[in-house]
Amino acid sequence: MADVVASSFGIITFGLQVGKRISELKDTWASIKSAPADIAFLLNECNRVHGILLAGIVQADLISHLLPPDHRLSECHVQCEVALVKLNDAATHLEQKIAQNALRGAYRVHRQRDTISKFKDQLETAKLDLVLAQQSLH
Secondary structure (H helix, E strand, O other): OHHHHHHHHHHHHHHHHHHHHHHHHOOOOHHHHHHHHHHHHHHOOOHHHHHHHHHHHHHHHHHHHHOOOOHHHHHHHHHHHHHHHHHHHHHHHHHHHHOOOOOHHHHHHHHOOHHHHHHHHHHHHHHHHHHHHHHHOO
């Protein structure tokens, strides 16, 4: 009787592991399928942020005639630009890989999602710092 119970638990455990693996494969496939659109969105976001940063630089130049320059604002602009360049370079590289071979490139995007996420987090932090620096001027 104990052998039957042990065998049943073994079969149940195996079934759960197979189910978990199938779920992981489905998630991976969904990530691979959405990779080209995700990279296109990311590059569009990078372009939008770059335009906003350029407008901020122009605005800072105009304000500098009225107020003394604030080094914190300049540092935040530089920090934002550096984070933006990292993210944009990574996304551009992955876009090129997708253009070379769609499936392999999309798989590479899936495998580098942690790196992309790290760069996105760095950019978000830099943008928040920039907003705080701009608000401190007013």
